[in-house]
Amino acid sequence: MRVFWELGWFFKERKEQYILGIFLLLIVAFLGVLPPRIIGFVVDRISQDTLTPEYLLQWLGILAAAALAMYVLRYAWRLLIFGSSILLARNLRERLFQHFTQMSPAFYQKRRVGDLMAHATNDLQAVQQTAGAGVLTLVDSIATGGFVIAAMAITIDWKLTLIVLLPMPLMAYMTNYYGKLMHQRFHGAQEAFSGLNDKTQESISGMKVIKTFGQEQQDIEDFTKMSERVVAENIRVARVDSLFDPTISAIIGVCYFLTISFGSYFVVNGDMTIGDLVAFTAYLGLLVWPMLAFGWLFNIVERGRASYDRIRLLLAEPIDIDDRKDAIDEDPTGDLTVSLDRFQFTGDQRTALRNVHFTVKRGETLGIAGKTGSGKSAILRLLLREFDNYEGSILFGGNSIDSFKKQRLRQAIGYVPQDHFLFSTSIAGNIAFARPDASLQSVQEAAALAHIHEDILNFTDGYATMVGERGVSLSGGQKQRISIARALMTKPELLILDDSLSAVDAKTEEAILKALKKTRTGKTTIITSHRLSAIQHAHQILVMDGGTVAEIGSHEELMRKKGRYYEMYELQQLEALVEQGGEA
Numbered sequence: 001m002r003v004f005w006e007l008g009w010f011f012k013e014r015k016e017q018y019i020l021g022i023f024l025l026l027i028v029a030f031l032g033v034l035p036p037r038i039i040g041f042v043v044d045r046i047s048q049d050t051l052t053p054e055y056l057l058q059w060l061g062i063l064a065a066a067a068l069a070m071y072v073l074r075y076a077w078r079l080l081i082f083g084s085s086i087l088l089a090r091n092l093r094e095r096l097f098q099h100f101t102q103m104s105p106a107f108y109q110k111r112r113v114g115d116l117m118a119h120a121t122n123d124l125q126a127v128q129q130t131a132g133a134g135v136l137t138l139v140d141s142i143a144t145g146g147f148v149i150a151a152m153a154i155t156i157d158w159k160l161t162l163i164v165l166l167p168m169p170l171m172a173y174m175t176n177y178y179g180k181l182m183h184q185r186f187h188g189a190q191e192a193f194s195g196l197n198d199k200t201q202e203s204i205s206g207m208k209v210i211k212t213f214g215q216e217q218q219d220i221e222d223f224t225k226m227s228e229r230v231v232a233e234n235i236r237v238a239r240v241d242s243l244f245d246p247t248i249s250a251i252i253g254v255c256y257f258l259t260i261s262f263g264s265y266f267v268v269n270g271d272m273t274i275g276d277l278v279a280f281t282a283y284l285g286l287l288v289w290p291m292l293a294f295g296w297l298f299n300i301v302e303r304g305r306a307s308y309d310r311i312r313l314l315l316a317e318p319i320d321i322d323d324r325k326d327a328i329d330e331d332p333t334g335d336l337t338v339s340l341d342r343f344q345f346t347g348d349q350r351t352a353l354r355n356v357h358f359t360v361k362r363g364e365t366l367g368i369a370g371k372t373g374s375g376k377s378a379i380l381r382l383l384l385r386e387f388d389n390y391e392g393s394i395l396f397g398g399n400s401i402d403s404f405k406k407q408r409l410r411q412a413i414g415y416v417p418q419d420h421f422l423f424s425t426s427i428a429g430n431i432a433f434a435r436p437d438a439s440l441q442s443v444q445e446a447a448a449l450a451h452i453h454e455d456i457l458n459f460t461d462g463y464a465t466m467v468g469e470r471g472v473s474l475s476g477g478q479k480q481r482i483s484i485a486r487a488l489m490t491k492p493e494l495l496i497l498d499d500s501l502s503a504v505d506a507k508t509e510e511a512i513l514k515a516l517k518k519t520r521t522g523k524t525t526i527i528t529s530h531r532l533s534a535i536q537h538a539h540q541i542l543v544m545d546g547g548t549v550a551e552i553g554s555h556e557e558l559m560r561k562k563g564r565y566y567e568m569y570e571l572q573q574l575e576a577l578v579e580q581g582g583e584a
C-alpha cells in the first residue's frame with residue numbers, strides 16, 4: 001500500500017475531487033446495507049402473518065429511493081475518482097516526455113527505445129489504475145465491508161457476527177502473502193514486456209535490413225522467443241492472481257457454513273428471528289464483493305508500485321547537460337577556440353580525442369579531414385555540447401560554451417548530422433522545422449541554397465509532399481540536401497556539415513559550396529568530409545588521425561608540406577582519374 005503514500009503529492013493536488021468522491025462512495029456503501037435489513041423486516045412480518053400493504057409499500061419506497069440515489073452517486077464518484085486518475089497519467093506522461101527531451105545522447109545510448117516506450121505506456125497505465133481502481137477498491141472494500149459488518153453486529157447479532165468473522169485473519173494472511181509474491185513476479189513481467197517492445201520497435205525500423213539479408217525467419221524466431229517469455233512471465237503472475245478468488249470463495253463458504261450452523265441454533269433457541277437469519281445471510285452475500293475487491297486491490301497496487309518505481313527511477317535520472325544558474329541568455333557569436341586536452345565518451349575506456357587545439361575566426365570556414373573513426377564527429381558533438389566531460393575548454397566569442405543557455409547555443413548552430421532524420425510531415429515542414437512560422441518563400445530560398453529546390457518542384461505535391469512512413473521515398477542525396485536546407489533556415493552563426501555532402505555528386509557539391517560561400521559571409525562554417533574537394537576551399541583544414549590533430553593549415557600549406565593531407569589528396573585525384581577512365 002506504500003504506493004498510495006508515494007502518490008500522496010497527486011492526491012493532495014486533487015484533494016477536493018478525491019474527498020468528495022470518497023464521501024459519495026461512503027454514502028453508496030451505506031445505502032448498500034439497507035436492502036438485506038429491509039428483506040429481514042419483511043420476512044419477519046410474513047412469518048408472523050402481520051404484513052400489511054402499507055408496511056410493504058413503505059419499505060419498497062425506501063428501497064427505490066436508495067437505488068436511485070446509489071445510481072446517481074455511483075456515477076458522480078466514478079467521474080471524480082477515475083477522472084482524476086486520468087489526469088495523473090497525463091501529468092506523469094508530460095513529465096516523462098519533458099524529461100526525455102532534456103536527456104543527453106549518453107542517456108539514449110544506454111537506454112533502449114522500446115523500454116522507454118513501455119514506461120510511457122504500460123507503466124503509466126498501471127499507475128493510473130492505482131489512482132483510480134486502486135483507490136476505489138481500497139475505500140469500497142473497507143467501507144462496504146465495515147458497514148456490512150457493523151449492520152450485522154448492531155442490527156442483528158454481535159455473537160454470530162464474531163463467529164462468522166473468525167476465518168478473516170486467515171484471509172488477511174493469505175492475501176498479504178500472495179501480494180508479496182505478485183510484486184516480485186510483476187517486475188519480471190514488466191521487464192519481459194519492455195524487452196518485447198524494444199524488439200518490435202527495432203525489427204520494424206530495421207525491416208529493410210532484415211529482408212535484405214533474408215533474416216526474416218531468424219527474426220521471427222527471436223521474436224517468438226521473447227513473446228513466449230512475456231507469456232511465461234504473465235502466467236507466473238496469473239498463477240498467483242488466480243489464487244485470490246478460490247481462497248476468498250473458500251473462506252466465504254466457511255462463513256456460510258458457520259452462519260447456517262450457528263444461526264439456525266440461535267433461531268431455534270429464540271435468540272434471533274427467521275427474518276434476522278435471512279438478513280444475516282444476505283449481508284454475508286454483500287461481503288463477497290469487498291473481499292474480492294481486497295484481492296484485486298493487491299493486484300492493482302502491486303502492479304502500480306512496480307510501475308511507479310520504474311517511472312520514478314527514470315525521472316530521477318539527472319539531466320547531465322544542464323544550464324548553469326548564471327547562464328548567459330544571449331546567442332553566442334565570435335571566434336571559436338577549441339583547446340581539448342582529452343575526451344572520452346561516457347562509459348568508454350578509450351580516449352576519443354587528445355590534444356586538439358585550433359581557432360576558427362568568425363566568418364571563416366574550417367574543414368576537417370581524416371580517416372573514419374579519427375574523431376571528426378567527436379569534435380562536432382562537443383561543440384554542440386552533447387557531452388561536458390572533456391578536459392580543456394571550448395570558447396565561443398571568448399565565453400565557454402557551457403556558460404551559455406543550452407537553447408541559445410544550439411539556436412546559434414545549424415547542424416547537419418551524418419545520419420539524416422526527416423519527420424513524417426511535408427517537405428516544407430521539414431525544412432522549416434526550427435522556424436515553423438517561416439514563409440514559403442524563405443523555405444524555398446533555403447532549398448535553393450541547398451540545391452534541392454528543383455527536385456522538390458518535381459514531386460507531385462511540391463513543397464507539400466509528405467515525407468516518411470506515409471509519404472514519398474527520398475534518395476540519400478535528397479535527404480541530405482533537405483537536412484542542409486533545414487539547417488540554413490535559421491541563418492545560423494555556426495553551420496556544421498558533418499559529412500553532409502557524401503551522397504551528392506561532385507557538381508552538386510560544388511554548387512552548394514559556392515552558394516554557401518556567397519550567402520554566409522561573416523558567419524562561421526565547419527565541414528567534415530572524406531572527400532577533400534568539399535573542404536579544400538576552407539580557410540583552414542584540420543587533419544585528424546587517431547583522435548588527435550595530425551596536420552593543420554590551408555590547402556596550399558598542407559600540399560606544400562607533402563604530409564598526410566598531400567597523400568590523401570593525391571590518392572583521391574588518382575581515384576577520380578580511374579573513375580573517369582584514365583583520361584587526364
Ligand SMILES: Nc1ncnc2c1ncn2[C@@H]1O[C@H](COP(=O)(O)OP(=O)(O)OP(=O)(O)O)[C@@H](O)[C@H]1O
Pocket residue numbers: 109345346348352370371372373374375376377378379418499
Ligand atoms: N558514443 C560513443 N561512445 C563510445 N565511443 C564512440 C562513440 N561515438 C564514437 N565513438 C568512437 O570514437 C572514435 C571517433 O569517432 P567519430 O565518430 O568522431 O569518428 P569520425 O572521424 O567522425 O568517423 P566517420 O568519418 O566514420 O564519421 C571512434 O573510435 C568511435 O568508435
